[in-house]
Amino acid sequence: MFKNEEMEINLGPQHPSTHGVLRVxxxxxxxxxxxxxxxxxxxxxxxxxxxENQTFFQGQVWTDRMDYCSAVANNLGWAEANEKLFGIxxxxxxxxxxxxxxxxxxxxxxxxxxxTHALDIGAMTVFLxxxxxxxxxxxxxxxxxxxxxxxxxxxxxxxxxDMPPGFEKMARKFLAKFPTCLEEYENLLSENRIWKxxxxxxxxxxxxxxxxxxxxxxxxxxxGVPYDIRKAFPYAAYGEMDFEVPTQTAADTYARYLVRxxxxxxxxxxxxxxxxxxxxxxxxxxxxxxLKPEVNEVYHATEAPKGEIGYYLVGxxxxxxxxxxxxxxxxxxxxxxxxxxxxxxxxxxxxxAIGTLDIVLGEIDR
Amino acid sequence: MTEPIIPPAPEVxxxxxxxxxxxxxxxxxxQVVMPKTVPLPSYRxxxxxxxxxxxxxxxxxxxMQADYETAKAKAEAEGKDAPKPxxxxxxxKDDNDLKTPWPQEAKDADLLLLQEVLGxxxxxxxxxxxxxxxxxxxxxxxxxxxxxxxxxxxxYEMLADQSATHxxxxxxxxxxxxYHLTSxxxxxxxxxxxxxxxxxxxxxxxxxxxxxxWMEREIFDMLGIxxxxxxxxxxxxxxxxxxxxxxRKDYPVVGWGQRDVAFREDRGGMIERIALQKAGQLGIxxxxxxxx
Numbered sequence: 038m039f040k041n042e043e044m045e046i047n048l049g050p051q052h053p054s055t056h057g058v059l060r061v062x063x064x065x066x067x068x069x070x071x072x073x074x075x076x077x078x079x080x081x082x083x084x085x086x087x088x089e090n091q092t093f094f095q096g097q098v099w100t101d102r103m104d105y106c107s108a109v110a111n112n113l114g115w116a117e118a119n120e121k122l123f124g125i126x127x128x129x130x131x132x133x134x135x136x137x138x139x140x141x142x143x144x145x146x147x148x149x150x151x152x153t154h155a156l157d158i159g160a161m162t163v164f165l166x167x168x169x170x171x172x173x174x175x176x177x178x179x180x181x182x183x184x185x186x187x188x189x190x191x192x193x194x195x196x197x198x199d200m201p202p203g204f205e206k207m208a209r210k211f212l213a214k215f216p217t218c219l220e221e222y223e224n225l226l227s228e229n230r231i232w233k234x235x236x237x238x239x240x241x242x243x244x245x246x247x248x249x250x251x252x253x254x255x256x257x258x259x260x261g262v263p264y265d266i267r268k269a270f271p272y273a274a275y276g277e278m279d280f281e282v283p284t285q286t287a288a289d290t291y292a293r294y295l296v297r298x299x300x301x302x303x304x305x306x307x308x309x310x311x312x313x314x315x316x317x318x319x320x321x322x323x324x325x326x327x328l329k330p331e332v333n334e335v336y337h338a339t340e341a342p343k344g345e346i347g348y349y350l351v352g353x354x355x356x357x358x359x360x361x362x363x364x365x366x367x368x369x370x371x372x373x374x375x376x377x378x379x380x381x382x383x384x385x386x387x388x389x390a391i392g393t394l395d396i397v398l399g400e401i402d403r
Numbered sequence: 404m405t406e407p408i409i410p411p412a413p414e415v416x417x418x419x420x421x422x423x424x425x426x427x428x429x430x431x432x433x434q435v436v437m438p439k440t441v442p443l444p445s446y447r448x449x450x451x452x453x454x455x456x457x458x459x460x461x462x463x464x465x466x467m468q469a470d471y472e473t474a475k476a477k478a479e480a481e482g483k484d485a486p487k488p489x490x491x492x493x494x495x496k497d498d499n500d501l502k503t504p505w506p507q508e509a510k511d512a513d514l515l516l517l518q519e520v521l522g523x524x525x526x527x528x529x530x531x532x533x534x535x536x537x538x539x540x541x542x543x544x545x546x547x548x549x550x551x552x553x554x555x556x557x558x559y560e561m562l563a564d565q566s567a568t569h570x571x572x573x574x575x576x577x578x579x580x581x582y583h584l585t586s587x588x589x590x591x592x593x594x595x596x597x598x599x600x601x602x603x604x605x606x607x608x609x610x611x612x613x614x615x616x617w618m619e620r621e622i623f624d625m626l627g628i629x630x631x632x633x634x635x636x637x638x639x640x641x642x643x644x645x646x647x648x649x650x651r652k653d654y655p656v657v658g659w660g661q662r663d664v665a666f667r668e669d670r671g672g673m674i675e676r677i678a679l680q681k682a683g684q685l686g687i688x689x690x691x692x693x694x695x
Contacts, residue, residue, distance in 0.1 A: 078640040083656075085625070086649050090656050121532050124502040194500070248560050248587065251614025264587045322500035331503050332442045332449075335532050336564060336583045336594065347564050347583070353442035360442050365564040365583075373617050402640060 043071060050079050054157045054388045057398030061375070061387065068383050073376040077369075080402035088362040093119055093328055094193060096362060101187035103366065104400035106149050108188045109142035109178070110341040111400075116191040117272055118337035118348035122330050123193070129274070131195035131320040136274040137208070137311040138181065138190055140304040144215075145174040146342035146395075147297050147304075151222060154294075154392035158235045163225050170218050173211050180204055193328065195321035208312060215305055223298060236291040240378040240390035243288055250377065251370045254344025256394060259296045260288040266340040273339075277314075278307050290393040329355050336365075343367040343395050366400040433655045441573045443598075444536070446506040446529035464491055504532035511535050513593060516556055521547060534594060541597045544582075545606040551584055551593065552611055559584035559593060562612035567599075567622045569651045577601040578628055582608065599628060607633040625650040 048054075048061040055061070058079035064072035084103060088096040100111040113135055120127060127135075152167035175185040180201055182190045190196075226232045242252065244260040257264055265282040267275040283299030285292035330352030338347035344367030351361035371394050378390040467489040474486045509515065509528040517537050518525045524543035529536055539547050551559040564583040570576065576598035584593045599605055607630035608615035619630045620639040627648035629636050638645060647654055 078638075078642070081640040083649055086654075086656060089650075121504070124504045124532070126500045126502070249613045251561055251563065251612070253563075262587065269587070269590045270592070324499055324501055325497075331505070332444050333504060333531060334444050334536075334581070334594075335534060336581075336592070338563065338585075338592075345563060349564060349566050349581070349583070351442055351444075351568055353438065353440060356442075360438065361566075361568040363564075363566040365566075369617065369621075370614060373614060 048387065050076075055391060055398075056153065056396055059372075059391070059396070059398055059401075061379075061391075063379075063384065063387070065384060068385075070379050070382055070384055070387060073379045073387070075372055075375050077372070077398070077401050080398050082403065084403040085362050085364065089359055092357045093330075093359060096359070097189050097191070098187070100364075101189055102399060103364065103403055104341065104343065104346075104368065104397045105186055106397055107142050107146040107342045108186060109138050109190050110146070110339065111346060112188060112191045113139050113273065114337065114339040114341065114346045114348050116193055117339060118335055118350050119193045119328075121335045121337050122333055122350050122352050123324075123328055125194050125322050125324055127195050127322055128319050129316045130199075130318045131322075132274040133311050133315050134196055134200060134320065135191060136278070137308055138178075138188075139273065140307045140311070141174050141177060141208075143304045143342045144301055145171050145178075147301050148174075150297065150342075150392075150395045151294075154389075154395075155226065155232075157388050157392045158232065160226060160229070160232060163222055166218070166221055166225070170211075170215065177204070177207055177211070180207060192321065194324045195319070197321075199320050205312060205315075208308065212305055212309055212312075216302070219298065219301060226294070233291065235386075235389055236294060236393075237287075237289060239290045239386045240382065240393055241289050242374055242378050246377055247288075247374065250374045252344070252374050254340070254342070254367055254371065254395075255293055255296045255300065256344070256371060256374070258282065259285045259292040261286040266338055266345055270338070272337075274311065275307075278310050280307050280310075290389050293393050327357060329357060334361075338365070341367055343397070343400075344371055364400075364403060366403060368394070368396045368398075368401045369403075372396055372401055433657050435653055435655050438570075438572055438652055441570050443570065443573070443579060444506060444529075444531055445527060445538075446508065446531075447527060449506045467491075506531045509535070513557060513591065516554075517547070517550070520550060520554070534592065536594045536596060538596045538598070541599055541603060541605060544580075544595065544597050545608070545611065547595055548582065548584075548608050548611045551595070557586070558588055559586045559591075561585045561587060562608060562614050562618075563592075565608065565615055565618040565622065567626050567628055569626055571652050573598075575600065578626060580605060580622070580628065604629055604631045606631050609633055624648070627651065 044065045046063050046065065048063055050058040050060040060076040060079070062074040062076060063070055084099045088099055097112055097115055100115045101108040104111055148167040148171040152164040155163040178188050179185045181204060182188050242256065242260060244262050247257045247260050248262065253264065261284055263282045263284050268282055280303045283296050283303065285296050332352060332354050334349070334351045336347055336349045338345045345365065346367050347365035349361065349363040349365065350359050353360040375390060375394065379387045382390070471486065471489050478485050506529045509530055511530060514528040514535050514537055518528055521539070521543065524540045524547070525537060526540060527538040551557045561584070562582060563585045565581070567578050567580045569578055578599045580597050580599055582595040584595065597605060605628070607619055609619065610632065616634065617639060619633055620635065620637065623629050623636055624638040624640050625648055637643065641649070
């Protein structure tokens with residue numbers, strides 16, 4: 038019956054391995070994917086439209102809810118884009134605390150990526166270990182700003198409050214144990230035969246394709262392009278930090294795993310430097326309570342755990358709302374490369390391809 | 404062949420009036436306030452504004468002086484004391500960390516190179532808040548993108564972002580389309596901008612930068628600008644049968660056709676049932692809730 042026919046199937050929208058409501062239209066020749074088309078928009082809430090009809094300050098709660106695994110990184114990009122629009126200089130202590138929280142958030146996001154990606158491919162144990170450490174980071178979020186996931190951590194011009202007492206001790210305690218935790222994950226996966234069979238040589242994306250398709254973040258760095266916005270266009274306190282940009286050249290799923298694991302080590306290094314070199318001073322710039330911009334447009338990009346998150350804002354003279362609020366979501370652009378990765382591969386590997394892109398549908402559909 | 408069993412259509416209940424029903428048509432979220440200005444950053448407009456402001460300031464000062472002269476002459480004639488001479492008002496300086504980024508003259512080599520190569524196709528170049536902007540003639544965008552990618556002195560490898568803005572208050576255009584280019588090797592960013600009237604179909608950037616594919620689909624979906632020679636010019640976030648384009652300024656925040664019933668205030672679930680019934684989407688338990 039199916040001898041020479043291609044079969045069309047839908048992966049999702051409600052499928053556990055699509056990390057939300059992503060639908061992928063697949064055309065199969067036997068087990069090989071010949072055509073792949075992602076269909077998105079199931080979580081579209083009109084974040085841009087809503088933010089254009091609210092004041093500059095109110096937009097932040099919506100950035101939390103775009104990529105809910107890395108809310109702090111979204112907040113940071115949003116705050117810095119607004120500061121660029123108004124021309125605000127942020128105090129140095131606030132920059133350090135922002136960097137610190139952002140790197141903790143990168144750890145949390147990478148941990149949840151590791152947990153779910155491994156679970157998709159069939160390694161259950163890492164899931165439990167990774168969530169154990171993520172819990173500590175969420176506790177720190179809670180200590181800092183009162184909420185665990187949707188943090189609303191920053192304000193335009195700095196921070197609402199300084200670090201709470203005992204926060205530094207908490208952070209140092211976490212840093213002391215985190216390297217051993219990383220070793221635990223690597224012991225479980227790095228030389229695991231099943232893991233390597235499922236990841237090595239799977240979902241390849243060369244550097245030329247990645248750049249042409251606008252892919253950023255760990256996926257681009259695993260193809261050998263050392264492009265990290267923290268180094269290329271330093272923001273917050275990253276200009277003063279000493280860290281490396283880990284790269285790999287294999288451009289497959291296993292290389293992306295190695296890049297993200299190495300990135301977690303670098304994040305721990307940055308957190309250590311932030312804690313050691315924390316300057317004294319105020320955490321909020323002196324700015325008026327109501328901000329009204331001049332005519333201006335800014336595009337500010339920061340390195341979120343998933344890639345480049347950019348905010349494009351247009352300010353209208355004398356208005357308290359942004360005239361245009363556009364988000365360049367890293368997941369949205371990265372997901373464009375899914376057909377390139379999946380076509381020609383096996384159907385079982387598309388789960389690895391979706392997992393390795395580290396997508397969150399909340400930010401893709403916005 | 405037996406006839407398929409069709410369940411009898413349940414009767415359509417009337418929605419209860421009173422506190423349960425919220426008038427969404429009159430809600431502030433449905434009201435559209437059209438913008439009155441055109442907030443398009445431009446060095447030329449900025450210079451004109453600064454000049455006009457300086458002239459207005461000068462005129463005000465001259466008027467103050469003239470008023471003083473007449474008052475003085477009048478006081479002298481009446482034998483009273485002369486009035487105080489006027490003091491030129493100084494703009495108030497705020498002691499805060501705000502330093503408004505004004506547009507500045509383009510000094511960056513990339514912008515000057517673009518102007519040199521493209522000549523009259525470049526309408527304006529300027530810098531603001533540390534960002535480079537180059538406004539182009541709307542037909543020349545494909546040529547400019549190709550140049551930015553291929554030229555040895557520019558080498559902008561990646562199209563990071565593409566977006567558009569609706570300017571209903573403008574006379575000679577309706578949208579601005581912006582392209583944010585990134586040069587990974589040279590660590591630079593550049594913004595190209597075109598101004599597009601309603602109905603104009605700009606050339607797609609897909610053949611130069613394949614990453615423009617979904618971004619242009621999003622612009623088409625949200626603002627209704629279609630692009631020529633795009634491989635798949637369809638909606639991406641909204642369903643294919645969606646009416647209107649949500650990010651236009653004449654579109655309300657709560658879209659038409661959405662949420663005509665206040666589910667939040669309907670504690671018994673009554674209105675939801677009626678709404679589903681009216682929409683013909685029966686399929687859930689339709690038992691009438693008890694009246695308590």
